[in-house]
Amino acid sequence: MSTATRTAQVSVTYLAGEEHVVALRDHLVPTDRPQLDGGADVGPGPVELLVGSMAACTATTPVSRTRTQRPHGEVRDVMTGDVATVTPEKPVCHARDLPARHLHGAAGGLGQTCVEHA
Structure with a gap:
């Protein structure tokens, strides 16, 4: 093992409005906010990107x-399910909008207090 x-x-x-672009290696990932939150919705919001990254990490490991x-061996199904329900009436704009139970695994050594106040 390496x-x-x-x-x-x-x-x-920063690009304009709420738009940013994240550069990771040779990849460019646009981020933005939903239109209802003042953005142009040209990409996932930062929290959506965070949650998606956590899900991808959990799935690929x-x-x-x-x-x-x-x-x-064979992997048939890695994971399914919703982390959070996002609707126009309840957009996920900040980590604090997600239930603490979904942030606990990602918070690692931050401790329960930090997770509850995220």
Whole structure:
């Protein structure tokens, strides 16, 4: 198993209104807010991107481990379900809008107090 450490440069550039672009390696990810929250909705909001990143990490880890630790294994279903329901009446604009139980795993060593006040 490799113990190599990789670092990645991440930058965020303001464009206009609520729009930003996040540069990750050779990828550009637009972020924005929904129109009801003053944005143009050209990309996911920062919290949506955070939650999506956590979901992708959770989904890819079992696949990666299965391939390296059990090369003949098979992953059929990784995860399903809603993290939060987002409606025009209840947009998710900030981490504090998400239930603490969904942030706990992502908060790592921050402790329960920080999660409850996120």
